[in-house]
Amino acid sequence: MAITKTQDLNINSNLYRALMSEQDDLVIDICRQIPKGPLHTVTIHEDTVLHMATYHKRTNLALKLLDMVSSCDYHKLTWQNTGGNTILHETGTNNRTVKVAEEVLRRAPMLLSMTNKEGETALFYAARHGKSNIFKFLHGAVSRSVEGPDLKTFLHRDDKFTILHIAILSRNYWIAHMIAITYPELIREKDADDMTALQLLSSTKPEFHPHGFFNHMLFRLVLNFSRSVLDANIENRETVFFLKKRWKQKHAQEWAYKLAKLLIEEDNSWEETESWTDKRVTKILAHSGTTSTIVAPDQKNILANHAIFHKPDTPLLLATIHGSTEIVREILIRYPQAVEHVDKDGRTILHLAILHRRHAIIDVVEEMEYPLERLKGRLDKKYNTLLHMVGYKEEELKEDVKHPAEELKIDQRLYERVEKLSPILDTMTRNSDQKTPSEVFSDTNYERRAEAKEWMSENAKNCSIVAVLIATVAFTSVYTIPGGTDDDGNPVLKDKPMFLLFTFADAISLSSALTSLILFLNIITSQFKFTDFASSIFEEQYTALLLLIISVTMMMVSFAATLILTIISGSEWTTDLTLYGVIFFPVLVFILSYVPDYLRITRDLYKSSKKLKEKVAKKYHKFWDYKPQARHPVARSVHLTTRSPV
Incomplete structure (x- = not known):
């Protein structure tokens, strides 16, 4: 039916x-x-x-x-x-x-x-x-x-997609490695977008190692602990799931590294690159004060075709654009000559690293003394130097959205860093828009500087009000001594240990508040030049905030000492402990709110001191056994010298 x-x-x-x-x-x-x-x-x-x-x-x-x-x-x-x-x-x-x-x-x-x-x-x-x-x-x-x-x-x-391409996109690097070993002919095959497996891997930014000190230590502890726990077949599903997740993460990172090394060894797509001198379509007539664009007859077809389709960048440049630092390092260890790759716009690895703000990749190239000299002074097809690239910025989605003042600080410090790497002529070179690097940087960051100025001024004004209030309270406390005074004007409780603590805490709170107030006023009256964001103004802000935190903390200590002296003296320790927790809770929240900023400052200072130490060691290496090429795996692999090219 x-x-x-x-x-x-x-x-x-x-x-x-x-x-x-x-x-x-x-x-x-x-x-x-x-x-x-x-x-x-x-x-x-x-x-x-x-x-x-x-x-x-x-x-x-x-x-x-x-x-x-x-x-x-x-x-x-x-x-x-x-x-x-x-x-x-x-x-x-x-x-x-x-x-x-x-x-x-x-x-x-x-x-x-x-x-x-x-x-x-x-x-x-x-x-x-x-x-x-x-x-x-x-x-x-x-x-x-x-x-x-x-x-x-x-x-x-x-659609010409191979099984190796799809395995890389699925981020199962064990499967991808197995496919590459079993079918090596797939390594050099290209998809519909003319991308090899290595180019695709360079664009996906795989993780090879856990990022951050805390994650690295947690990873090691979990792996050591999980060997015994997983073998014991425990019934706690949450623990098993947590350990299994970490095992998978570790497994994926190990096979991603093996896959990258295999593809780099077998893929020769790194050999195909644009010429950094050919196909320039603009010429600047600087002597006449005007800019004209001269297009050769044979360039018209090139421009028309170029607008429709162009070959994808080499794996090195793709890894640079997407921030795959480990792949960049491995490629340069295997093929150090690949550092001279340029893209369709004539941009080198340094141009792209600066444009996309890949600071770690800049570090890698900077360690390579001889190739770094080769890349200095290079211009792209619009006559942009490395310094021009600092003024431009590829807008990308970011998980950590920074306030405008911090972004301006990072960009200004990058400008100063690149300026030290570049020849003096680069600071005066004009691009196809007839702009010097400083003019490009100023034009690009003009609105951001206004936003940063408003943000820092408002922040300093608000914090100044808090500093004044704390200073007022601390100053008033001097004349309202806990327990009062005797007939001779001496404090009644001066022999108590907590009275001494109250005195010191109140004095520190007052002096810290007044000092932070001076620093905040200095920020408010600052001219907010571009160079200020890279140096003094940020140090003043964080120093003032630190002093303000100390002032609030000491005010709480002073308050706690006053309560112990006048109210809860002789009470049970549990009552004291509860009261201490209530008193210091706002301080704890205040401190934790700014811990990430101060940790970042500490890391920056550590990196700066480390680089300074290496520069000093490099300069005076003749006096002791110091080899500059031993600092970095890329430099070690190619035995680079410090001699500049002729």
């Missing part, structure tokens, strides 16, 4: 509800009552019940449903939904359905080579989802049954 449209809708609703609520027995009962059974399409995308059970990791249910399919209907297991995915494709979305995949292939082996509408086999689909266990199973099945030219179906998609 045929099922009506209304009955079909009711069956689908009941099946879908039972699948989502994990009522396996109800799903099986419904399937037994309908003609198609487990092969009944239940969604608007024509997914069967088997599709849904497999996709939602319901292994036991999927195996029971497979047993309900008679041997004469095995060919129906090749059903594809609207996206072209078979049941075997759905097993590639998770690692819990290896048994399902095994049983499906035993019944319908032709599923292994079937592709969906994007030209993906189940193996390709597993690589796309980055699932290691099911990928290993399917890869084993392919290796046993397919060889020669037929392998292309499993390794390529219709």
Whole structure:
């Protein structure tokens, strides 16, 4: 008896509800009552019940449903939904359905080579989802049954994307490394965007090491602890999940590093780069005081084609743009000559590192003495020097949005750093817009400086009010001594230990508040030049804030000492402890609010002192056994000298 449209809708609703609520027995009962059974399409995308059970990791249910399919209907297991995915494709979305995949292939082996509408086999689909266990199973099945030219179906998609490309995008670097080892011919193949696997990896910014000292120490503790805990098969699911997550993170970082090294060794796309002298389409007639653009006849076609399509940048430049410092370092260790790569606009690695504010990559190049000399003074095709690049900034989405004053400080310090690296001529060089680096920097940051000035002025004014209030309270406390005075004018409680603490705390609070007030007033009356943001004005602000924190803290100490002297003297220690906690809670919140800023200042000071020490050691290395090339792995690998090029 045929099922009506209304009955079909009711069956689908009941099946879908039972699948989502994990009522396996109800799903099986419904399937037994309908003609198609487990092969009944239940969604608007024509997914069967088997599709849904497999996709939602319901292994036991999927195996029971497979047993309900008679041997004469095995060919129906090749059903594809609207996206072209078979049941075997759905097993590639998770690692819990290896048994399902095994049983499906035993019944319908032709599923292994079937592709969906994007030209993906189940193996390709597993690589796309980055699932290691099911990928290993399917890869084993392919290796046993397919060889020669037929392998292309499993390794390529219709849009020229290879399985290596898709594994890198899925960020399962173990799968990607396995593919690169098994099929090395894929390493140099390019996708529709003319990108090799290494270029794609350079654009994804993989993590090779835990960032930050705290994360690094936590990582090591977790790994050491997890070896014993995981082996003990503990039942605490939260602990197991936490440890398993850290293991996966460590596993991914290790294989990302191995994959990067393998691709860098085998991929020769680093050899293809633009010329830094060819195809310049502008000429500046500086002597006439005007700017004219001269386009050669043979350049018109180049410009037209260039606007439509251009080759992607080399892996080194892509890694620089996306901040993959480790990949940059590995490429320069392997191929130090790649440091002279330029992009379609004639920009070198330093141009791009400055433009995208990749300070760590600037550090890497700066350590390479000879290549650094080669890159100094280079101009891009618009005659921009390295100093011009500081004035420009690639706007990107950032997780840590900084206030305008801090951004201006970072940019101004970068300008001073690049200025020290650049030849003197670069400070006077005009680009195709007839602007010097300082003019570009001023024009770009004009509005930001106004915003930074307003932010710092308002901040200083508000903090000045707080400093005045604290100073007033501290000054008044001197004339309202706890316990009062005797007939001779001497403090009654002067022999108490807490009275001495009160005196010192009140004096420190008053002096700190007044000193911070002076510094805040100095900030308010500052001219707010660009150079001020890189030096004095920020040090004054953080010093004033630190003094204000000390002043508030000492005021709380003074208040606590007064209470102990006059009110709670002789009470129980638990009462004292509770009161201390209540008193110092605002101070704790105030301090914690500014801890990240002061930690950042401490790191900056440490880095500055370290660089100064290296410069001094380099200058006087003749007096002791100091080798500049031993400072950095890139410099060590190429045995660079300090001699400038002729």
